[in-house]
Amino acid sequence: MKTSARNQFSGTVLAVKTGAVNSEISIGLPGGQTLTATVTNESCEELALAQGRAVIALVKSSHIIVATDLAHIRLSARNQIEGIIEHIERGAVNALVSINAGEGVCLTAGITIQSAESLDLHPGQRATAICKAGSVILGVLVW
Numbered sequence: 001m002k003t004s005a006r007n008q009f010s011g012t013v014l015a016v017k018t019g020a021v022n023s024e025i026s027i028g029l030p031g032g033q034t035l036t037a038t039v040t041n042e043s044c045e046e047l048a049l050a051q052g053r054a055v056i057a058l059v060k061s062s063h064i065i066v067a068t069d070l071a072h073i074r075l076s077a078r079n080q081i082e083g084i085i086e087h088i089e090r091g092a093v094n095a096l097v098s099i100n101a102g103e104g105v106c107l108t109a110g111i112t113i114q115s116a117e118s119l120d121l122h123p124g125q126r127a128t129a130i131c132k133a134g135s136v137i138l139g140v141l142v143w
Contacts (some may be wrong), residue, residue, distance in 0.1 A: 001139070005058040006096075006108040011035060013053040016044065017100060023050055025138060027057055031103030036078040037136035047140050056139040061110035063135035066097050067128045068119050078133045081107060085125045097121060099129045 003006070011027040014034065023044040027035045035057050039049075049055070067073075070080065081100035095116040097109045107129040121127070 001056060002058075002060060005057040005137070006061040006110075007057075007064065008113040009035065009057045009059075009105065011055055011057055013049055013051055013055055014066055015051060019074070025055075025133070027055060027136075027138075029103075029105050031101055031105040033081050033101055033105060035081075035136060036133045037138050038133040039138055042054065043138075047138060049138070049140075052079050055139065056141075058136055058139065059107075059131055061096065061108045061112075063131050064107060064109035065110055065130040066099070066109045066115070066119065066121065067130055068121070068125065070128055070136070075130065076132075077129045077130045079136070081105070082131045083107070083127065083129065085121060085123050087123060088121055090116070095121075097127070099127050 002129040011029045014028045017024040022038050023041050025037045081101050083099040086100040087098040089096040095113050099107045
């Protein structure tokens, strides 16, 4: 599958928690990380999301925030995946920051140059990729 989303992950549904309007879907990634998505109950039914179902999770790079030290900070964003900055591609206004979380899981964040400079980001540095569950789009293969 080709999409414009820089972050595309194959995973398996670990759990589905159904609410009044939305469902919270926990997805296991190949490296053992967990990604959480929030989708409408209607989408959950249409995609037949259930434990064990193979899914594709998409996240636009502009929906990922980069943090370098969360030791004493709690965030409401469910998805916080730690890794090592592998590469930074600087443009005129924005930078693409690639964070390798291991086992083939690499996240790309699109942030401003100013943010990259204020965080003093560089390859080899530990960082956390953060995104809200509502920023994760789910898809399934249809035959």
